[in-house]
Amino acid sequence: MITFQDVTKVYPNGVEGLKDINLHIGEGEFVSIIGLSGAGKSTLLRSINRLNDISSGEILIEGDSITVANSKKLRKMRRKIGMIFQGFNLVGTSTVQTNVIVGRLAYYPTFKSILGLFTKPDYELVNDALERVNLLEKLHTRADQLSGGQQQRVAIARALVQQPTIMLADEPVASLDPITTDRIMKDLKRISVDLKLTIVTSLHSVDLAREYSTRIIGLSGGKVVFDGTPAEATDKKLGEIYGEEYLKLSQGEAEE
Ligand SMILES: Nc1ncnc2c1ncn2[C@@H]1O[C@H](COP(=O)(O)OP(=O)(O)OP(=O)(O)O)[C@@H](O)[C@H]1O
Ligand SMILES: [Mg+2]
Numbered sequence: 001m002i003t004f005q006d007v008t009k010v011y012p013n014g015v016e017g018l019k020d021i022n023l024h025i026g027e028g029e030f031v032s033i034i035g036l037s038g039a040g041k042s043t044l045l046r047s048i049n050r051l052n053d054i055s056s057g058e059i060l061i062e063g064d065s066i067t068v069a070n071s072k073k074l075r076k077m078r079r080k081i082g083m084i085f086q087g088f089n090l091v092g093t094s095t096v097q098t099n100v101i102v103g104r105l106a107y108y109p110t111f112k113s114i115l116g117l118f119t120k121p122d123y124e125l126v127n128d129a130l131e132r133v134n135l136l137e138k139l140h141t142r143a144d145q146l147s148g149g150q151q152q153r154v155a156i157a158r159a160l161v162q163q164p165t166i167m168l169a170d171e172p173v174a175s176l177d178p179i180t181t182d183r184i185m186k187d188l189k190r191i192s193v194d195l196k197l198t199i200v201t202s203l204h205s206v207d208l209a210r211e212y213s214t215r216i217i218g219l220s221g222g223k224v225v226f227d228g229t230p231a232e233a234t235d236k237k238l239g240e241i242y243g244e245e246y247l248k249l250s251q252g253e254a255e256e
Pocket of ligand 1: 037
């Protein structure tokens with residue numbers, strides 16, 4: 001599904017965001033990326049849909065290189081890759097429905113003059129996506145009137161109407177309370193199973209990574225320093241890699 005071949009990313013200021021990454025992530029895997037701040041988690045996620053370019057190596061999506069894709073091909077490949085963020089990135093003054101249907105723009109030629117051109121099947125996809133995150137009753141509510149957890153579920157729905165095969169999530173629960181966090185993680189898990197979605201998410205909490213993922217990848221200084229199952233990601237093992245301090249910080253909810 002996702003293959004990294006000798007991927008290195010050097011930022012213009014010389015910082016090595018990723019170093020010699022070789023990974024294969026298969027269909028339906030739920031992968032959590034853990035590591036200290038600055039380890040390269042966001043860089044790795046953003047390189048999958050080429051939100052940032054890599055410096056060398058290649059990234060393949062379903063066998064197709066996204067690294068060398070031209071703009072037309074890139075656009076097409078990005079449709080299949082949904083993404084959600086810590087800050088939700090919704091338009092507060094717009095309704096839930098409008099925020100979600102924006103995900104369909106990936107299928108239309110230009111951003112402009114599109115509103116109003118959506119078809120009935122588009123609106124049906126919106127309803128279906130909102131049902132999957134239990135938020136259909138908020139269809140006509142303004143996004144800024146929702147709680148943080150509800151907003152993140154709108155963002156998930158917006159990604160789902162792209163009908164993606166891969167969902168990227170950059171610290172999707174870092175700004176949410178523990179109970180809401182659990183709900184969002186459960187939603188993601190259920191959706192990944194129901195839709196056979198491959199999920200790659202960065203998380204600050206090791207406990208969450210262990211609870212919900214099928215695989216945990218640990219980064220440090222842009223390198224993969226751990227790659228294994230939740231059962232293999234013991235406190236002892238992660239303590240050896242990151243030091244005990246890290247485990248304390250990442251216990252339970254996010255640190256901030
Ligand atoms: N646009 C950029 N320009 C220069 N350096 C960058 C840029 N973005 C990230 N970096 C650097 O690359 C390294 C990896 O950053 P990245 O944002 O991927 O880390 P992260 O693991 O997501 O951290 P956090 O947990 O704080 O979100 C860091 O040293 C960071 O300072
Ligand atoms: Mg980050």
